[in-house]
Amino acid sequence: MHAVTVLISRQVKPGCEAEFERVMDQIIATAATFKGYLGAHLVRPGDEQGVNDSLHHVVMAFDSDASLEAWQNSPARALGLAAAAPFIEGQALIRHVSGLAHWCQPRGEPRQAPPPRWKVAVVTWLGIFPTVFVLFLLLGDLLVPWPLWLRILVITLLVVGLMTWVVAPQLTRWLRPWLYAGTTK
Structure with a gap:
């Protein structure tokens, strides 16, 4: 069994940042009650120096694929996503990563x-x-x-x-x- 991490990137509607961040804090707090939860962090635009990124990113880790799947299929997560929906634009960009190997994957190139x-x-x-x-x-x-x-x-x-x-x-x-x-x- 190995820890798994998911990186979710969302475009927030202009002017809705505070509401989105409040809902995300609630979603993260709810995820923390699930078996296998290892941690999560909301990265807001401007949190990284030198990066011009308008996306909000959530990094969430669980102790196994099964624990992550239980969270992803839960009614609690579905309710949280429904609460966040009015504040976001477009589809989520979701990447499942194991360990730190995602740092070494070149962006914009075919998967190696x-x-x-x-x-x-x-x-x-x-x-x-x-x-x-x-x-x-x-x-x-x-x-x-x-x-x-x-x-x-x-x-x-x-x-x-x-x-x-x-x-x-x-x-x-x-x-x-x-x-x-x-x-x-």
């Missing part, structure tokens, strides 16, 4: 076999280490008086956002020949 896990681990470390280091250099002194749990929350939110939309895509471009050497679909 994922790189070996050890290569994904190397690229992940190459992104996370300097990202955490720089964040601690920039924010360390500012965060010292904060409670430990809040410092960890802020740093991990920033690391995940930066890794997903800035650092990992760039590393993937730079290391693509090495990552995909010998992989075929």
Whole structure:
């Protein structure tokens, strides 16, 4: 059994951002009551530095495909989606991902076999280490008086956002020949 993550991207109608975010917070709180729930986060436009993205993204993780499926097929989720419907435009873009391999998939290209896990681990470390280091250099002194749990929350939110939309895509471009050497679909 392995953890599974789903990334849902939605276009919110202009002026409906606050209502959409309120409903999403309720959906996430409801998902947290389901067996196998590991966590979720709503990424709002502008949460990532240097990214011009008008989409809202929800990253949600469960401990197994079965737990995710139970959530996705639940009446509680259906009610939440119905409550969010008046605030969104178009269809949801949904990507199911396992582990961190989705960071290494080139955007806009045909799907390739994922790189070996050890290569994904190397690229992940190459992104996370300097990202955490720089964040601690920039924010360390500012965060010292904060409670430990809040410092960890802020740093991990920033690391995940930066890794997903800035650092990992760039590393993937730079290391693509090495990552995909010998992989075929």
